[in-house]
Amino acid sequence: MKYKRSLLKLSGEALMGENKFGLHSTRFQQYAEEVKKVVDMGGQVAIVIGGGNIFRGFPRIKEKTINRIEGDYMGMLATVINGIAFQSYLENVGICTCIQTAIRMDEIAEPFGIDRAIHHLERGKVVIFVAGLGNPYFTTDTAAVLRAIEIKADVLLKGTKVDGIYTTDPEKNKYAKKLKNISFDMAYQMGIKVMDQTAFILGNENDLPIIIFDINKRGNFKKVISGEKIGTMVSK
Numbered sequence: 001m002k003y004k005r006s007l008l009k010l011s012g013e014a015l016m017g018e019n020k021f022g023l024h025s026t027r028f029q030q031y032a033e034e035v036k037k038v039v040d041m042g043g044q045v046a047i048v049i050g051g052g053n054i055f056r057g058f059p060r061i062k063e064k065t066i067n068r069i070e071g072d073y074m075g076m077l078a079t080v081i082n083g084i085a086f087q088s089y090l091e092n093v094g095i096c097t098c099i100q101t102a103i104r105m106d107e108i109a110e111p112f113g114i115d116r117a118i119h120h121l122e123r124g125k126v127v128i129f130v131a132g133l134g135n136p137y138f139t140t141d142t143a144a145v146l147r148a149i150e151i152k153a154d155v156l157l158k159g160t161k162v163d164g165i166y167t168t169d170p171e172k173n174k175y176a177k178k179l180k181n182i183s184f185d186m187a188y189q190m191g192i193k194v195m196d197q198t199a200f201i202l203g204n205e206n207d208l209p210i211i212i213f214d215i216n217k218r219g220n221f222k223k224v225i226s227g228e229k230i231g232t233m234v235s236k
């Protein structure tokens with residue numbers, strides 16, 4: 001195993017599958033099975049879960065219906081819904097879990113705490129971080145980088161529907177080439193959209209490798225953890 005402790009970022013987009021909105025049961029089940037494969041081989045897995053499949057703060061602001069801060073809190077609550085749902089799927093495949101939230105809601109989840117999170121991971125529990133950073137104006141990508149640094153994860157894995165970063169948009173240009181490795185500086189200069197720029201800056205400053213990979217291909221999560229060169233690695 002190349003990466004003993006990993007942080008997996010699951011975006012709302014991945015969780016809604018082919019749907020335009022909401023929770024896609026087949027996807028939740030599939031991702032739970034993917035996580036189980038890694039846990040079964042002794043990997044420590046923490047997860048930051050997004051909420052864009054239910055609510056994203058930003059587009060509403062453009063519509064001038066819901067204010068930015070309120071919209072962002074709604075987005076953070078959406079991540080809690082996804083986290084609770086994913087907890088069920090994980091437990092149903094036999095994984096012990098713990099949800100930690102950045103916004104206190106004691107009946108539902110443990111408050112975020114670094115030491116307790118590491119304690120759970122060392123005992124084989126999967127920790128699901130919800131409510132992002134608990135602060136408006138942030139995203140769950142940034143939360144994922146920060147949590148990964150805090151729990152001293154060996155790597156941050158961003159599971160998406162694309163299999164990495166390309167020179168140009170592969171859907172528009174057939175000559176687009178997949179990049180196996182790029183530096184944080186290059187990712188920043190290229191204005192890569194697959195992950196927030198703030199996330200890349202934090203990753204760079206703290207020397208946290210980030211791998212963008214296709215989570216929908218079965219077995220990929222385990223392969224990345226095992227050290228197979230899948231997706232694109234962004235590093236120093």
Ligand code: UDP
Nearest residue numbers: 012050051052057072075076132133138140
């Ligand atoms: N959000 C926030 N602060 C955070 C994390 C998330 O305000 O620390 C809000 C923000 O409105 C965001 C929404 O929650 O649009 C859902 O998160 P995100 O868009 O990152 O989810 P994903 O793209 O992964 O589905």
